[in-house]
Amino acid sequence: MSNTSTTNNSISIGGKSRYYEPAPHDIDVANFRKVVTSRRSVRKFTNKPIPQAVLDDCLDMALLAPCSSGLQQWEFYVVRSADKKAKLVKACMSQLAAKTAAELIVCVARTDRVDEFSRQMLREWPMPDVPKLVQRYYQLIPYNYAAGPMNSFAFAKKAAFALGGLVAPVPRGPYTKSEVELWAAKSTALACENLVLAFRAHGFDTCMMEGFDAVRVSKLLHLGDGAFPIMVIGAGERAEDGVFWPQVRFDRNLFVHEV
Numbered sequence: 602m603s604n605t606s607t608t609n610n611s612i613s614i615g616g617k618s619r620y621y622e623p624a625p626h627d628i629d630v631a632n633f634r635k636v637v638t639s640r641r642s643v644r645k646f647t648n649k650p651i652p653q654a655v656l657d658d659c660l661d662m663a664l665l666a667p668c669s670s671g672l673q674q675w676e677f678y679v680v681r682s683a684d685k686k687a688k689l690v691k692a693c694m695s696q697l698a699a700k701t702a703a704e705l706i707v708c709v710a711r712t713d714r715v716d717e718f719s720r721q722m723l724r725e726w727p728m729p730d731v732p733k734l735v736q737r738y739y740q741l742i743p744y745n746y747a748a749g750p751m752n753s754f755a756f757a758k759k760a761a762f763a764l765g766g767l768v769a770p771v772p773r774g775p776y777t778k779s780e781v782e783l784w785a786a787k788s789t790a791l792a793c794e795n796l797v798l799a800f801r802a803h804g805f806d807t808c809m810m811e812g813f814d815a816v817r818v819s820k821l822l823h824l825g826d827g828a829f830p831i832m833v834i835g836a837g838e839r840a841e842d843g844v845f846w847p848q849v850r851f852d853r854n855l856f857v858h859e860v
């Protein structure tokens with residue numbers, strides 16, 4: 602590597618300046634494993650509150666999850682008002698995890714901010730010049746994730762890509778409204794996982810819940826057409842009898858394949 606040199610955020614490779622962000626090597630795997638293995642779905646919490654600083658830190662870590670095209674398709678509603686919280690508990694079928702949680706967070710996926718966030722990405726690009734390729738990408742990407750009224754764009758795109766796909770690899774979606782929703786839900790779920798692991802790292806616990814009435818939750822939060830709740834996360838301090846049974850995972854050979 603004799604032809605490389607680094608300064609703070611840049612590295613010169615073969616005379617060309619590149620962005621430089623080295624991987625840290627001092628990470629404690631044992632502690633990370635402890636966070637992952639001690640995370641359980643907790644269905645009963647004590648009444649200990651979660652300090653605001655902890656909650657904020659966990660939400661900030663959630664927002665660092667990877668997301669498709671960098672478009673941050675998520676929103677987190679920390680439901681604080683007593684009236685809304687009571688309605689949300691009810692919408693969660695009055696599950697014990699919801700009833701006893703110190704905090705209830707509704708995790709929402711959004712499909713309707715692609716244009717806005719594509720423009721914002723170009724405005725807030727973290728380097729002085731936006732590379733041509735990046736500019737083109739964020740100018741085109743809104744078309745990629747638009748299904749159109751009654752899926753009208755979706756079927757045209759599907760046909761065009763199916764033809765193109767006969768000769769070369771092409772993206773096979775998302776085309777339809779439900780595929781675009783799946784697209785947004787994927788990235789939002791990754792942020793949810795960051796959130797629950799962050800709580801665990803702070804000594805708190807969580808229960809992800811999809812056992813809720815999505816219509817009632819959307820109404821409660823006044824969610825628009827392009828926004829839908831994918832899960833409600835109850836968080837708090839684990840009660841002594843908060844985990845109901847030992848963790849069950851089947852043989853890894855059912856899931857891990859080397860091909």
Ligand SMILES: Cc1cc2nc3c(=O)[nH]c(=O)nc-3n(C[C@H](O)[C@H](O)[C@H](O)COP(=O)(O)O)c2cc1C
Pocket residue numbers: 640641642643644696698808809810811812813832848849
């Ligand atoms: C998307 C999702 C939705 C879930 N919904 C509920 C729920 O509504 N109520 C509940 O008690 N647990 C819910 N769970 C928790 C699962 O039942 C739990 O993760 C699973 O049984 C494995 O247990 P563990 O999380 O302790 O490893 C949900 C988990 C996920 C990932």
